[in-house]
Amino acid sequence: MFVLRSTLDASRREVRRLDKVVADQHKELDFRAEAYGRLRRRHLELEDDFQALEAEFRQLKLTLPARDSRGRFSKR
Numbered sequence: 001m002f003v004l005r006s007t008l009d010a011s012r013r014e015v016r017r018l019d020k021v022v023a024d025q026h027k028e029l030d031f032r033a034e035a036y037g038r039l040r041r042r043h044l045e046l047e048d049d050f051q052a053l054e055a056e057f058r059q060l061k062l063t064l065p066a067r068d069s070r071g072r073f074s075k076r
Contacts (some may be wrong), residue, residue, distance in 0.1 A: 065073045
């Protein structure tokens with residue numbers, strides 16, 4: 001009977017330990033999911049900023065006078 005009791009106690013301790021491990025893993029996953037969400041939002045913000053700067057650059061490039069093959073400014 002003592003062997004069964006000690007085995008049962010050891011099993012309960014192992015289950016409690018594994019429950020703590022699973023809880024820690026869930027906390028880690030929640031943290032990573034939140035961090036990924038923040039990084040994804042920041043990436044989208046930077047992507048929008050980059051596209052706006054590209055559009056501004058193209059607009060500025062169109063306002064510059066064109067050069068011919070000799071490097072002289074030409075009229076458009």
